[in-house]
Amino acid sequence: MTALLEVENLNAYYGKSHILQGVDFSVREGEIVSLLGRNGVGRSTTIKAIMGDVPPQGSIRFKGREIAGMKPHQVARLGLGYVPENRDIFPTLTVRQNLLLGQKSARQTGRWAMSDMFAIFPRLEERADTAAGVLSGGEQQMLTMCRTLMGDPDLVMIDEPTEGLAPMMVELVGKLLGEIAGRGISILLVEQKLTIALKISHRLYVMGHGRIVFEGTPEQFAADTNVRQQWLEV
Numbered sequence: 001m002t003a004l005l006e007v008e009n010l011n012a013y014y015g016k017s018h019i020l021q022g023v024d025f026s027v028r029e030g031e032i033v034s035l036l037g038r039n040g041v042g043r044s045t046t047i048k049a050i051m052g053d054v055p056p057q058g059s060i061r062f063k064g065r066e067i068a069g070m071k072p073h074q075v076a077r078l079g080l081g082y083v084p085e086n087r088d089i090f091p092t093l094t095v096r097q098n099l100l101l102g103q104k105s106a107r108q109t110g111r112w113a114m115s116d117m118f119a120i121f122p123r124l125e126e127r128a129d130t131a132a133g134v135l136s137g138g139e140q141q142m143l144t145m146c147r148t149l150m151g152d153p154d155l156v157m158i159d160e161p162t163e164g165l166a167p168m169m170v171e172l173v174g175k176l177l178g179e180i181a182g183r184g185i186s187i188l189l190v191e192q193k194l195t196i197a198l199k200i201s202h203r204l205y206v207m208g209h210g211r212i213v214f215e216g217t218p219e220q221f222a223a224d225t226n227v228r229q230q231w232l233e234v
Contacts, residue, residue, distance in 0.1 A: 002029050004031075004062065005026060006061040010049060012042075012055065012056055014045075022211060025212055029184075030186060032186070032189065033203050034189045034205070035205050037206055038208075038231070042207055043190045043207055051075055052069070052071050083148050087141060089144055099146060102147035102150030117149070120175070124139070141161060141169070145158065155187070162191065162192075170196070178200060181200065204216060204221050214227045
């Protein structure tokens, strides 16, 4: 499989704090890759650096093109989607308007239509003309993910999609991730819940202190108790 996203020697800083310290990883076409690790090790910063929200140092290649230093809207137009942890919906706009804002152009015909979103999450259709700000946290998470898909990305980076959600909503998020993968779209997933990551990922990376400390399949990860104890368990 061809590498869709290649990150080499990625460094990033917040002020004088050296957060990312030479991060290397890749995501191939049609692949689901999870980025695991404790809070504060740099997982979210990695995604933000790729997207251009945090100034990156190093190489970030997407579809063979160097994107390090590009602005977020330029990166998005190349086909890289981003679902942030804080959800970032437009609270005063309706659900339908939020979804339409995800499209890159009004004439766009891609892999996803609004009818697809409503088929996967009937609750969004029920609330299509409701202001997004009154949705529950879980519904807002669904809306954010669906809005990103409306832009027809080739790779979606999703930051902690199940954080703070009820078990039923966690199940729905898992269903949507499966649906995304089923359409051949690559996923880079930052996730705390190991059960989801192990269930859907092709490969896993574990981060510790701003570096990649493990790379392997879910099976290799499950067999490596040292990595789990040292870098993940509290």
